Amino acid sequence: DFCLSRGLGDVYKRQEEYRGITVMVLMLLVVACYTVCGLSDKYSVAKLKFDGNSFTFLMALPTAVLLLPLMPFSDMHLQLCWQSVLAAVLIMVSKLLEFKMSALVLTEMSAFELKAWLGLCLFASYATDIITAADTFSVLKLLAIVVTAVGLFMIARSEREHISYKKIAVPLFFYLLSKFGYGFIITASAPYISSYFALLFGLILLAAVLVPFVHPIRMIKDKPKGCAFVALTKIPNALGLVLENAVIATSMTNYSFIQPMIMVALFFIGLIRKESTKPLNIIGSIVCISGIAAFQIFGLI
Numbered sequence: 001d002f003c004l005s006r007g008l009g010d011v012y013k014r015q016e017e018y019r020g021i022t023v024m025v026l027m028l029l030v031v032a033c034y035t036v037c038g039l040s041d042k043y044s045v046a047k048l049k050f051d052g053n054s055f056t057f058l059m060a061l062p063t064a065v066l067l068l069p070l071m072p073f074s075d076m077h078l079q080l081c082w083q084s085v086l087a088a089v090l091i092m093v094s095k096l097l098e099f100k101m102s103a104l105v106l107t108e109m110s111a112f113e114l115k116a117w118l119g120l121c122l123f124a125s126y127a128t129d130i131i132t133a134a135d136t137f138s139v140l141k142l143l144a145i146v147v148t149a150v151g152l153f154m155i156a157r158s159e160r161e162h163i164s165y166k167k168i169a170v171p172l173f174f175y176l177l178s179k180f181g182y183g184f185i186i187t188a189s190a191p192y193i194s195s196y197f198a199l200l201f202g203l204i205l206l207a208a209v210l211v212p213f214v215h216p217i218r219m220i221k222d223k224p225k226g227c228a229f230v231a232l233t234k235i236p237n238a239l240g241l242v243l244e245n246a247v248i249a250t251s252m253t254n255y256s257f258i259q260p261m262i263m264v265a266l267f268f269i270g271l272i273r274k275e276s277t278k279p280l281n282i283i284g285s286i287v288c289i290s291g292i293a294a295f296q297i298f299g300l301i
Contacts, residue, residue, distance in 0.1 A: 033240030087189035091202025116156035148291030154284030195245035
């Protein structure tokens with residue numbers, strides 16, 4: 001019996017190690033997709049001069065279309081019930097809030113600091129995982145989250161200028177809520193609707209809501225090449241969303257680590273481009289990476 005128990009324990013431990021490695025690979029793939037998409041989005045807004053509604057529409061509709069070829073590789077369970085409808089509507093609201101609120105917040109702070117504030121979502125996500133029994137409380141994991149948050153804070157401080165938080169307190173709150181809410185909605189609605197369908201229907205609803213404000217035909221006539229460019233750059237975004245949903249299925253905390261990882265990736269891209277970098281930014285990035293790696297390692301212990 002002892003030998004059998006020990007053997008089963010070794011098998012279980014090995015399975016957990018494989019699971020941890022798989023999750024980390026998924027997270028890195030999501031970071032790669034979103035980093036490419038983020039760089040193209042910056043070009044779309046800065047050079048092509050799309051306003052918030054137009055850009056959001058061009059994010060939603062092409063991404064929904066590009067999700068269709070991924071259907072055979074996705075979970076497609078769906079119950080025709082009010083919970084499924086509510087999930088799709090809430091996904092639409094979360095995405096709309098994310099884009100609208102980030103535009104307001106970025107008038108006062110840098111994109112780096114905005115992503116640093118997402119460190120708060122790490123604590124909320126870990127608490128959610130514990131409450132829903134997706135994870136168990138670990139002092140080491142909590143310490144890793146604290147280390148990551150400290151690294152994010154250091155990066156934010158390196159970018160800090162004078163910021164009027166009174167102007168952006170409400171938009172910042174709803175931006176953080178939208179980012180946390182997306183993962184929570186996907187997790188809570190899983191018994192009724194797959195993450196694939198919730199996302200697909202949510203994006204279609206978002207595009208439909210924006211049609212009266214965007215006038216798509218006129219926009220395409222005015223900027224045909226710009227619209228085509230933005231639509232094509234949604235290919236990595238569609239793949240990233242599907243992979244991100246797979247990460248959410250493992251835990252809310254892993255999902256919340258994705259944005260800090262993207263920020264670190266953008267930091268290293270800046271180094272490669274030889275952009276000016278402050279010492280506090282470098283130290284903060286190293287601390288942040290250490291926290292993210294430690295959380296994954298502690299998950300295998």
